[in-house]
Structure formats: C-alpha cells, structure tokens
Amino acid sequence: MSLQISDKVKTLAAQAQADIRPQFDRIDAIAEENTAKVLAAFQKHRVSEAHFAGTTGYGYDDLGRDTLDLIFAELFHTEDALVRVQFVNGTHAISCALFGALKPGDVLVSAVGAPYDTMLGVIGVVDKGPGSLKSYGIEYRQVDLVDNAPDPAGLAQAVKDPRVKAVLIQRSRGYATRNSLSVEEIGSLAQVVKDNNPHAAVLVDNCYGEFVETIEPTQVGADLVVGSLIKNPGGGLAPTGGYIAGRRDLVEGAAMRLTTPGIGKECGSTFGANRSLYQGLFLAPHTTAQAVKTAVFAARMMELLGYRVDPASDAVRHDIIQMLHFGAPEPLKKFCKGIQFGAPVDSYVTPEPWDMPGYDCQVIMAAGAFIQGASIELSCDAPMREPYTAYLQGGLTYESGKAGVMLAVEELLRTQV
Numbered sequence: 001m002s003l004q005i006s007d008k009v010k011t012l013a014a015q016a017q018a019d020i021r022p023q024f025d026r027i028d029a030i031a032e033e034n035t036a037k038v039l040a041a042f043q044k045h046r047v048s049e050a051h052f053a054g055t056t057g058y059g060y061d062d063l064g065r066d067t068l069d070l071i072f073a074e075l076f077h078t079e080d081a082l083v084r085v086q087f088v089n090g091t092h093a094i095s096c097a098l099f100g101a102l103k104p105g106d107v108l109v110s111a112v113g114a115p116y117d118t119m120l121g122v123i124g125v126v127d128k129g130p131g132s133l134k135s136y137g138i139e140y141r142q143v144d145l146v147d148n149a150p151d152p153a154g155l156a157q158a159v160k161d162p163r164v165k166a167v168l169i170q171r172s173r174g175y176a177t178r179n180s181l182s183v184e185e186i187g188s189l190a191q192v193v194k195d196n197n198p199h200a201a202v203l204v205d206n207c208y209g210e211f212v213e214t215i216e217p218t219q220v221g222a223d224l225v226v227g228s229l230i231k232n233p234g235g236g237l238a239p240t241g242g243y244i245a246g247r248r249d250l251v252e253g254a255a256m257r258l259t260t261p262g263i264g265k266e267c268g269s270t271f272g273a274n275r276s277l278y279q280g281l282f283l284a285p286h287t288t289a290q291a292v293k294t295a296v297f298a299a300r301m302m303e304l305l306g307y308r309v310d311p312a313s314d315a316v317r318h319d320i321i322q323m324l325h326f327g328a329p330e331p332l333k334k335f336c337k338g339i340q341f342g343a344p345v346d347s348y349v350t351p352e353p354w355d356m357p358g359y360d361c362q363v364i365m366a367a368g369a370f371i372q373g374a375s376i377e378l379s380c381d382a383p384m385r386e387p388y389t390a391y392l393q394g395g396l397t398y399e400s401g402k403a404g405v406m407l408a409v410e411e412l413l414r415t416q417v
C-alpha cells in the first residue's frame with residue numbers, strides 16, 4: 001500500500017526540495033533558538049507533573065494554568081498573560097482583548113486595512129447579531145493599505161484623535177493579498193502609534209506568526225499579542241483555546257471580559273488539558289518550523305508548475321501562510337481536494353464550498369485534522385471569490401506536509417489533461 005503519486009510529480013518534488021535547501025537551514029536555526037527559549041522558560045518555572053493535574057468546577061488555584069500564564073508572559077516578554085481553553089477560538093480571544101481595552105466613546109483603529117473576516121462582526125462593520133463593539137458605542141476607523149502595503153502617514157493621522165484608545169495590527173494577511181508583516185515592521189507601526197498617541201494601546205493579532213521569527217511583537221513595542229492555540233503555539237497538541245500576553249492592565253481587562261468583573265483570571269478549570277498545552281508549547285517551535293518548510297515546498301512546487309505564489313519560495317517568512325494564486329475556481333477546488341486526500345483523518349471526503357459562520361462569501365476548506373479545524377495541521381482554504389487564491393498552511397511534520405502537497409499537485413495535474 002502506498003500513496004498514488006506519479007513519477008512526474010515525484011520528479012518535480014525532488015527538484016523543488018533541492019531548490020529550497022538554503023531556506024531549510026534558516027528555518028532550522030530559528031526553531032533551535034525558539035526551542036531553547038521555551039525550554040529555559042519551563043525550567044525557570046520548574047514545570048513538574050503537578051502542573052498537568054488540572055482542576056474541575058470553578059478551577060480555583062489551578063497551578064498548571066497559572067504557571068502557563070507566567071511561561072507565556074516570559075516567552076513574549078510581557079507583564080502578564082492569559083492562556084485559556086475557555087477561549088473558543090482566536091476570534092474570541094481577540095474580541096476579549098478589544099472589549100477589555102475599549103469602552104463606550106472610544107475609537108478603535110485598524111492599522112493595516114480590513115481585519116480578518118470574523119473580526120468584522122465583532123467590531124460591527126457588518127451586522128452579525130447583537131453585542132458588537134459598535135453596539136456598545138465604540139467607533140471604528142480603518143487605515144487602508146496604499147499599494148497593498150501599510151500606510152504609516154495615514155496611521156499617524158488616524159491615531160491623533162485622543163479618543164483612539166486601541167490600534168489593532170494584524171501580523172498575518174488573513175484572506176487579504178497584502179504581505180504578512182515582519183515583527184520589525186510591526187515595531188515601526190507601533191512606534192508611529194506611540195509617537196502620535198501615547199495613550200493608545202497597540203494590540204497585535206499574532207495568529208500564525210508565533211515562533212516563525214526569533215522575536216515577537218511585544219518585544220518591539222506592541223502592548224498585547226493575541227492568538228489561537230490550535231495554530232502555532234499549541235504545537236498541534238492543544239485541543240482548543242487561545243492566549244493573550246501583554247501589559248498587565250490590558251490582560252486584566254481581557255480576563256474580566258472572558259469571565260466576569262471581579263473574577264477575571266481566578267476561575268476557569270482545565271479538566272485535564274494542561275498536559276497537552278504544555279507539551280504542545282514545548283513542540284511549538286519545531287512544529288511551526290515543519291509548517292514553514294511545508295509552505296516553502298508548496299511554493300516551489302507551484303512555481304515550477306508556472307503558478308504565481310506569495311511569498312516566493314526563497315523569501316524570508318513572517319508567518320506559516322502560503323498563498324497560491326489559481327485565478328479560477330476549478331483548479332482551486334481540485335487542489336483543495338488533493339490536500340484533503342492527503343490527510344491522515346477524513347482523507348476520503350471531498351471538500352465543498354460552504355457558508356461558513358463569520359464570512360461574507362462561501363469558503364472552501366480542506367482539512368483532515370486530529371483537532372477539528374486546527375490550521376497548524378496541513379490545511380488549505382479559500383474564499384470563493386476573485387482572485388481565487390488558496391491559503392495553504394500547517395503540516396505537523398514536513399514529511400506529511402510534503403506528501404499532502406504532492407497529492408494536491410497530482411490532483412491538479414490530473415484534471416488539466
């Protein structure tokens with residue numbers, strides 16, 4: 001029994017792999033440095049079996065939970081952190097961070113164009129039901145991209161209003177076509193905000209960016225980072241959850257929103273999840289590197305086939321996302337189908353576009369994951385709209401990610417004849 005991969009695709013893959021060797025050395029060096037950081041934080045906080053026990057009910061004095069907060073704060077160089085399985089996803093964590101940082105009459109500014117699709121309902125740009133920031137009297141402004149790039153001058157103008165209390169910077173591109181931001185670029189945007197409005201908090205949607213570089217946005221001026229545990233920092237093992245790390249008052253504000261005023265970080269049982277969160281974080285620098293390698297391989301394969309890709313296979317990476325431009329719905333669907341066939345779970349199903357909650361057009365998603373929807377596992381998704389770009393990410397191991405991409409290319413080529 002073996003995977004059905006033609007000699008043509010195998011030859012192409014050998015060529016791609018040879019071409020991307022120099023990238024792998026760079027990725028390995030980053031993983032090594034980040035692993036050392038994580039290991040040192042575990043040792044400093046004397047992680048032991050006792051941290052994995054967990055609590056039930058109210059979850060008072062959950063040693064594992066409280067220590068993991070300290071470890072995240074250590075890794076992100078922040079005053080405090082909030083790592084919780086009670087965050088249902090990344091959107092929920094970002095939402096709590098925003099509600100914690102803003103009150104009626106305040107203004108939120110998005111620094112790099114429209115934020116991730118699901119945030120539009122949270123902010124109230126589109127009406128997705130009651131309870132948006134807008135419905136609480138929080139205003140929203142957006143600094144649009146100029147030539148598909150950040151506009152520092154526009155940002156400086158936008159934040160001058162003293163009512164601006166929070167600025168959201170999204171590190172990864174989401175379903176936009178702009179480049180993902182490097183940590184350094186985030187640092188300079190944060191500086192623009194501080195220079196023009198020292199009272200505005202800089203919140204970074206850090207999704208897909210963790211451990212791709214050796215520094216994080218909170219080391220270059222961001223006040224808070226937020227992300228999902230079923231992406232990079234969960235290492236593929238976290239069953240659910242999200243994290244927030246940053247300035248103490250902002251973390252506290254978010255915690256009061258996640259639970260309730262007066263309770264904040266003190267409650268929230270972990271019912272056995274702590275071990276997976278710790279082990280996942282321990283693996284996260286390595287797992288993230290596997291995903292980045294898979295993305296680079298996919299980029300090179302598609303380049304060799306003549307497709308436009310972003311970033312290019314030889315580019316320095318700032319997140320785990322690979323854009324593959326198909327230009328038409330059919331090849332995009334075929335590629336996603338092939339990714340699904342390459343999954344360890346649900347490999348026999350055919351992905352179809354559907355109306356996903358929180359999105360304004362149909363979305364196709366290929367994912368055969370151990371953790372439902374975990375995009376640190378090999379997955380490929382695309383909004384079914386121009387320019388029919390697929391967003392490929394994840395791969396728990398490079399070997400399996402590579403196999404998945406090869407099967408996707410196989411499917412793509414099959415339908416072209």
Ligand SMILES: *Cc1c(COP(=O)(O)O)cnc(C)c1O
Nearest residue numbers: 089090091116172174205207228
């Ligand atoms: C994944 C992601 C989110 C959060 O998405 P969830 O599905 O709610 O976890 C937010 N912003 C960006 C840029 C993302 O990639």
